[in-house]
Amino acid sequence: MVKVIGESVKRVEDRRFITGRARYTDDIKLPRMTYASIVRSPHAHARINGIDVAEASAAPGVVAVFKGEDLHQESVISVPCGWQVDFKNGDQMLEPPHPVLASGKVRHVGDAVAVVVAESAAQAKDAAELVEVDYEVLEFVVDSLEAVADGAPLVHDDVPDNIPFDWELGDQEKTDAAMAAADHVVTLEYRNQRLIPNAIEPRSAIGDYDVASEHYTLYTSSQNPHVIRLLMCAFVLNLPEHKVRIVSPDVGGGFGSKIPHYIEEALVTWCAGQLGRPVKWTAERSESFTTDVHGRDHVTKAELGLDNDGNFVGLRVKTYANMGAYLSTFSSCIPTYLHGTLMQGLYTTPAIHVDVTAVFTNTTPTDAYRGAGRPEATYLLERLVDQAALKLGYDPVELRKKNFIPPFDGVNQPGYETQVAMTYDSGDYEPVLNRALEMLDYEAVRKEQAAARTQGRLLGIGFSTYVEACGIAPSAVVGALGARAGLFESAVVRVQPTGKVTVLVGSHSHGQGHETTFSQLVADRLGVPMDDVDIVHGDTDLVPFGMGTYGSRSLAVGGSAIVKSLDKVIEKGTTIAAHLMEAAAEDLEFAEGKWTVKGTDRSITFGDVALTAYVPHNYPEGLEPGLDFTSFYDPVNFTFPFGAHIAVVEVDADTGKVTLKRFVACDDVGNVVNPMIVDGQVHGGLAQGIGQALLEGALYDDNAQLISASYMDYAMPRADDFPEFEIDRCVTPCPHNPLGVKGAGETGTIGSTPAIVNAVLDALWHLGVRDMEMPLTPESVWRAINAAASI
């Protein structure tokens, strides 16, 4: 039989995408469809004294104009946050309303004020220009440190100091003592800048209402249709969940930005109910920039204590996390449970304390962006380690190896208990670093660096060794930490009478290639050709309740749910096969798509058993017909991939331009089902991580206008910004899921950013440059070089 697990099988979903036959939300056109345009605030903070819709309502093609008070009269409630993080003192998280349309006040540029529904998109946009809003502009605040300062304007009147919650993890007393006793303390104070995810498909949503059956359908570009259905029905529109169907068809990239339940989803659904006609809204790119959730935006002070032998003795962290104007769906868990819990890194640091203050500002809400908290944690740790190496004269490789946690496989050795509430599943950290060094030829590159320096050329080598948490997540654990949802995943394996297999999954593919990877699991387990397998996702009327795709969870959690159902199919199939062959079930073995009586040549095929299950004439007594199983898999732990990334850069001292000459990454994501797809995930992740280091950043001006709100102004990574990536893998299986997989969707982004910044600092350290803020644009690098030279 052909081996399918571990093979770079070409993607089965590609054909529709490369022939222009994919179906994204904006491609859908329903009969009698109308089009919505949203009137948005041009101000960061303003009171709405009145909205005049008379002229807009009379404009050609306009079907309706709605404002906040129209919705609220219909008992539309605000959009909730999905994770409750209470204050350190036990007080409940402050969660001010996030209304579907602004009510009384607007709190960031782009906040939705009114909606115009018209016969065409152009007519809706024309009429939206005619809505007159009487704004009374209020004082605003953009920066998280300014927002917590005395006398700062309040984003929400009932949230004192603009702080919705604060949070801590680790042992403060022990850490303070360790830091006081440390021989050296290396300190960094920096901003992990705000980023804009920029999925290339703009968000889109179509609401539809069938008056006769009282059923709603929402088509939406979401990573998690069931989550949207639950939040929208139960918390926003008060709709009966069994009469609401959410379809997330092809989705053009997510990167976290399509996790949250957005107001536009509730808005078009509500409008469709009011009008009895489908209502479509598709974001213009400027709307995407100002209303898709942003990522990162931390202000951090981090201190690493070391003894005279280079051992890490303590880590102390203080972070202000900018939440923007409202608490988006998963915003509260990102700077806390997905950030603070990663502070152990892959080091034995015995004392750690992390303290986080969440802050409201008059900016676009922040939420998950690829990595979501773990890139921020890795940036913090890995910058500190290279900084310590440069400052104290260690080789960054040796300093890391000295502090690495020794290997543990989670089977023969227990998992590793961190100082910050996690138990790592399995880890073996030196091999990934050694392999990366080998790929780089470290000694040769160090020699090249020294030789280049004698010629006045500035080469730098930067490292990052990371561990991250994915396979999100054990429901009971996250529930105890404030999650308002379970984080299991679901899968149905439906064997058809002819032996073809339909698999319905609660995870959602928006580029990850699930249709291929999941088909490989089925083909491997059942011994059927991949062509006989179809993967269905993204429709709440078809697939069982699932939590969707983010946090590199789809294979570790969703794939495990598929395996559970496949095992149930084989178990029941064995009973049927035993009956048909008049043998005992325990005498049968299932391999390569057939059951064989051990030690004989008597066998029966999977297809014959499938047909029998649906034509049960000659059938085991008491056994139900059918071969169709649903499983829910709730993981027992997170998974913890890790890896080593090395960047080699050259800095042009005259222009400040950083050229990335090489990027080497050796990751360990556990077992791999499809190496080609995993490589692709790594490439894309690297591009985003390197983009943060060198190019990207959201910028608000003095009027709180987002001035990086177009592709002319926000520096997206382009094809010529990168060298060819040099990547490889080691394999340390996850001990607690049936596939031994860990997750590969975010490693590239999590690991790469600090390697780049470390490399640039390595190139410039001898000139006196000690730190720089991302992104490392030519101007900022040039200024840093010149500032150092003038000291």
Added chain:
Amino acid sequence: MPFSVRLTVNGTDYEHEVEHRQLLTEYLREVLGLTGTHVGCDTSGCGACTVLLDGKAVKSCTVLTAQADGGNVTTIEGLANGNELHPLQEAFNVEHGLQCGFCTPGMIMAGLELLDRNPNPSNEEIRHALEGNLCRCTGYENIVRSIKYAAAKS
């Protein structure tokens, strides 16, 4: 006042009355139902809407339908010959040059024009030629390989 246009799209002649302000991308998507051409930014910044107009790669979100009057347009839907994929389409599958697929039609059309101008481009030339097309998924590496593959195949 509507404006009368005649265009050839993927080998078929069309004649329509359109609004003066209508964009070529709207014409392709809304009038002809050719939704393979995507709108990622409306400002020619992302390249998802790239089509060939008289053999040249253009960003159809910033071309008026009226400007394309009399022109010959090729979209992603016009590349395959029945079930037989164009070498570039095949290349994107073989080299895993796509993930979410949203930028893919524009990438393929940009690649098509590049290979027309330069049948054997270097990696550097490919990366330079794709500067106007954004992809957030792939890190571009496999897109470059896809175009190399197609060049070798043609």
